[in-house]
Amino acid sequence: MKTLRIAALAAGVLLSTVQLSPAQAVSTTNGGGHAPSYGWELKPTGSESRFRGLAAVSKDVAWVGGSAGQVLRTTDGGSSWENVSPPGAEALQFRDVEAFDAKRAVILAIGPGEDSRVYRTVDGGKSWTETFRNTEPTAFYDCLDFNDNRHGLALSDPVDGKFRIAATSDGGKSWQLQPTAGMPAALPGEFAFAASGTCLVAGPGRTAWFATGGGDRPRVFRTSDGGRTWKVADSPMASGAAAGIFSLAFRGPLLGVAVGGDFLQPDAADRAASVTYDGGRTWQLVPADKAPKGYRSGSAFVPGTLATVAAVGPSGSDVSLDGGRSWTQFYSGSFDSVECAGHGLKAACWASGAAGAVGRLAVTR
Template identity: 35%
Template sequence: MIRNKLYHIIKLIFLVLPFRSFAQHVELLQQNKPVSIRGLSVVDDKVGWVSSAKGYFAVTTNGGKSWYWQQIIGFEKSDFRDIEAFSAKEAIIMSSGTPAVILKTVDGGITWKVNYRKDDSLYFLDAMDFDSPKHGLVMGDPINNKFLLMETKDGGDSWKPINGPDALKDQAAFAASGTCLTVTGLPTIITGGSSAEIIIKNYSGWVHRPLPLLHGQNHQGVFSVVTNKKSLIAVGGDYKNDKRRDSTACYSVDGGLNWHLAYSFPSGYQSCVDVIKDNILISTGTAGTNISTDGGKKWTQIDGQSFNVCHKAKHGKLILLAGDGGKIGVLKN
């Protein structure tokens, strides 16, 4: 009898254990603001920044409990789709649309300096990423069949064009969360539209490889990529049919040479993916938020709310999410 009870207790423990890692949930911090947030940068467990449409940004210095919102004078019509922050004082912000601008603040957003501006409507900036406080890249939609690419080596004070990869007809990147570009490891771009590709710059130049995600229409493709040691994980889908789950996540374990579809997909269209730790990842989109505990092979939905972007702190454990309606959330265990 005792042996039977012990057996059932052990069996119950092993049944419960696999689900313990999915105890995470998203807790809303604020919402109901007339802006769409797509830019997010989390510095540490206290400091985070968001950027949005209508020229707004916000910063928190207490882990998201309260936010200081401000509209940047002279840029009230700008759609700031990406932001990179380095402290509670220093941040760089990028707009998508015309004019294409990159601004920088060193006083917590009280003043902003325009370090790049193009009024030509051909210039549409999609994403920005830094691998150090001094070095970063900004990419934009193709011009003359080449993706626009610019580099800074002085912390965003100046930007110089560099040779970007070739683009196919009707191929583009998505300014959905500022994560269609990463410079962690090798500079990497992911695309959608006519072709879902990953484009990686190595010693010989730009290397194009197809990805097995939804594509073919201008609202389908790969929206976000993250590097996790030798692995890469990409997510996307169809933002006009955001509940469609098939072919919305894939992964590579050999530095991007070979790609595999996830065994089980996220809850639908995903616009951002990030690493929590080790092989644990978070992805989000208008179809909800999902967790993978095996490097992107299998995904489980943990929240059904719509978000556009998610990021873990560069120096800490804080994980924030943001989306339409000024919505900001935090991942809780």
């Protein structure tokens, strides 16, 4: 059952995450002497929650959501954090946060049946409105994303043999279940991983992709019509009960990166990354000697670059300067999620994870 797999995910990486030492950020250069150096500037939150939900808005503004129903927000670059958790949500796990600015955000609670919910705020978390509650006992929502300020999609594991999509066209105020006639059938045992809020990512226009695992092979689904119809492609990455694609990142409509692996083997890099140059129609495996140095649960393209990607997981963080074809580890601590946003001097990448850990990427050129 998916619930048992989520429990195993939490337990399977516990040994590695408890080793996180927030005072021990490490950065190294990638490539020659003129290559930039990357490191995490850690931003203590004072929380013990595990923050898998993360939204980067700028170098100053970020939101995190996690266990025990906790949601935090910073507007000063992580120097201070405000607890903006929805009241009465202590039993929920917030695994995805999508924020449009310092005031407006949408958060997803994951779990079977009515544990899967969506909340929305327009006043910086002073108040929240529950805008969606799943009533299908066999559904389990994993992640959501927005194409723009109005249009977004939320993904559930298969119901009656097909993945389920809920869509919004009003910024998350309301959600509508999409017909499944245009959704390919799921494989036996196939599901999505609620590990970092990036199992589904939205692209330009009405494009979106979501990634899977759990079956005999991982797959990537793609839509160009806002989630009404989908096409699917096989991936050469690892798959199994605890393995598959955990995170997708796209730079525009064509260049994409997938990372994952087996969460029960956090230090293994076997078939842990792949790349696409045709919008997810085909995927090329990254060889183990060039892949991230272990299972990775989150990924994001770095703003202001053409092809720089960061990936994070319980055994470290890696960077690729060539669109995901080769990776170099630059941090040995644990994070679950990474998100990037902003433009120019306001751009930033943030990471979050266990024991309240949050970091902002520091780049030295």
